[in-house]
Amino acid sequence: MVVKISMRNNGLITYLLAALFKCGKLVPVVVLQLVVTHASFAQTDTTRHLKEVPVTATPAPRLQTLIPVQQIGNKDFARYSAFSVADAVRNFTGVNVKDYGGIGGLKTISVRGLSTNHTAVLFDGVQINDAQTGQIDLSKFNLNNVQQISLYNGQPEDLLQPARSYASASVLSITTIRPMLTSQKPYQIQAGIKTGSFGLINPYLQWQQRMGNNWQMVINGNYTKANGKYKYKVDGDGSDTLATRKNGDVRSLQTDAALYWNKNDSSKFNIHINYYNAKRGLPGAVIFYSESPGQHLNNNDLFIQAGYQRLWKNGLQLLLNSKLSQLKTRYLDSPYFNTKGFILENYRQREAYQSVALAYHITNKWDVSYSADVSYTKVDADIDKYAFPGRLTILNVVASSLKLGRWQFQGNVLNTNIHETVEKGTAFQQRSVLSPTLMASVQPFANPDLKLRAFYKNAFRAPTLDELYYFASAERTIKPEFVYQYDIGATYSKNLNGILQYITITADAYYNNVHNKILAIPNRNPAVFSFSNLGKVDIKGIDAGFKTQTIQQNGWSMLLSTNYTYQQALDVSDENSSTYKQQIPYTPKHTLALNAGVNYRQAGVYFNHILSSGRYYTGNNLPEYLVPGYAVSDASAVYNFITNKTPVQASFEVNNLSNKNYSIIRSYPMPGRSYRLSLQITI
């Protein structure tokens, strides 16, 4: 009977777990691959080039912020051999992407040892909220229309932003491409196709259009089809042949239409309509000696969001954001040994959201702001004894920033109110909670290269609607999970005159203390499957980054960035438990990400390497429960040229160069070496 709970559990909430692997012999293969790639890149030199860009010094990237910020722009995606947002953020320090493998496999982000629910994902400044599961699958976001992705520890330091941006432990912000058209060329069309391993076919189209002096429009369409098949090695079942991962097929259509209006930059308006439809096979865990037919998941998501920003001459600013969204999910598990012979669950999550933010420049050095957000979320599901919860959330934030000489201070207080209604059981209520944040930075010397910073942030997450009501036969009393974050760091950024254009070094040490951690409490009796607030976690870590770029010389330039993460995340819930002071599951102690590239005129080859130490999949840090560490490399080559006056970008990417057999989540093997070819034309 234990079986039953976990079967349900491995369904929708988390598409659970898979296989061990052995240490690969990486070094020689990588060296060989790189040499080969480099040679082939030299040959591409014969085609006609774009007009050479005059050599200009690139200033050091803006990293000297009040809080740690990491960014990746659309020009960099190929350097990281990234296909989805999940791939693009893997290299960030402090980040642990939980990847269930494959093109349609769930990919969620965990920042600084905290669960994925603590990271808010913003789409053009407005949160993508999933009150039901609390997790956003980053594999859903294709990079084709993304301009930039930023990760903020704490929160974005902008004062004029929705209250929701203040309400999480960290913020992952996705910004889409905005048209920058002139009256000389009032339109731009980009069309491209990506194809390669997993039977991938991904055509996309972007049409930007200028309509008069004030209006611009952009429409994106993106279709992905893949059979998702890949070879993997099962370790531990005595077999020595490769198996094929099946039922990982994906078919998805993502469309986004946006309209921008702006008047002298003091008044801006935008509206987005975004539709996402996907049918995915969930291959499930690799189970020894058996082949599972897997499950199927269909998503049908629609949202409309609008934003209006106004700047008055007296220093007052207004930002309005509205959003209506509907997320429909259909989950099928067949065959299943119940009367029907299958499990079919349909969910519909609808949300209405309104945000108002006001900021005011009191003096040049002193700003204040106030934001208020109201959202109402309703979940309907056709499952047994469902509660049909509705959640009303009201957030209020007062914030201020102040510059005093070389010091900069910013602080805010967030007030959260949650009111829920249910048709069955008892509704969760959260009365007013105050969460403060304080940030400070200082430039210690007259030379601005070095800056020091520190922040304290108290964030909390409400239990998700699944945690509260999913198969809640027994009444669940769950309190919100609190996180107290402390960070101290330094940034050093210097523009140089030698071969190197600049170097930037950032380092932050942090301490996160999690109280009332929401833990799933399994039970043999499926009716009792429950959640509690027993957990306490102490997380100490270091995030460090280094970045540099050479000047362009005879058309050549090189760049290098590397990030290191140390995380000690200890379970300190219960002194008498065997898991006391043990590293929490799926949290590597060391992660190192390295990215290097060589550009020659309009071509480039890039290399990306990620190294993660072993992780335990249980709270007992025993060798038998270790998911071994891994080192995985990707390489890519990009070439821009003009043919028949049409700019073309061609790129070739190889993921997992050394064909390493590894997994991030136990029983979910990652794909071996895979290839992707992209072609894009701009008209």
Next chain:
Amino acid sequence: MKQFQLKTLLSAVAILSLLSACHKDKVNPDSGPKILDPGVLVLNQGGITHNNSTLTYYDYATKATSSDIFASVNTRGLGDTGNDAKIYGSKMYITVNYSSTLEIVDARTIKSIKQIKMVDGATNRQPRYVVFDKGKAFISSYDGTVAVLDTATLTIDKYIKVGRNPEQMVISNGKLYVANSGGLDFSNPDKTVSVINLTSLAEIKKIDITSTNPINIAADAYGDVYVIAYGTDYPSKPTLTIIDNNTDAVKTTTDIDASYGTSFVINGDLAYYLTDAGKVKVYNVKTQTVVKESFITDNTSIKVPFNIAVIPETGQVLVTDAVDYTNNGKLFAFNTDGTLAYSFTAGINPGAIVVLKK
């Protein structure tokens, strides 16, 4: 410059890769199957989808445990969610629920003799429990069947169709009684016990016990079959139904303070079962009353009682503790006076208990 940078890059990569030298598998070289000394085996279910079902071996003499004797002897894992293990003759039969296999191993060395994939075409049958009678093994599976395996040829002769999601079985009066749980249908569980004639190997009756979700079943020497059904409510209201093995009619149904899924193990006149509070209750099958509210007499505390077994020869009672269902569990062995004899750490969700004799 280019050349230099490239070299630097490559050596950086090389160093990184060396740094990444990861965890080495510790597989002991197989020095031929060793005959195990008397002790206790615990079949740990592991976590579902973790492929970490293991067999803990405890040696009476050395008091040492090896955490996965199956893997160290066979250099492969048992698979996912081992549910039941029993010795018959010289072999041990292990049902592995999610891997949908029946592992047949040498009971003295744990060396695998045969692995049978329990499938119906492409569908996993999901084997649950095994019992034996006259050279035949009977294996219940969640697909609503009981497989009949010839223990001489180690082949399945037949699948007998029973109720939904059958669980435990017991042999009494020349018949096989199967508890049909229907537990995979949360809103509509089964409430029957199938009766199979052991000569014709066919279901002859489905007894409606009126209580839903029967899982555990046992038989005494006085012609009674005991069935515990749990329902799907919270809090669960388990009932004990007594069936007459002559008429196959329900004699009585009473409430029982039993923890969900506990075995009801009968040794002579006494039956032992677990309660949610971590107690071991003793029931007299002759008088059909609870004779001891708490068998454990010392301060041994069991967090999550998971399974129970009695050693017939010594009367020792063995209880497993799943602790939190996600980390390593324990086994506690109690003397007949209810004091702790010994305990050891088992794997995740320690379920079936097997005693290895000389």
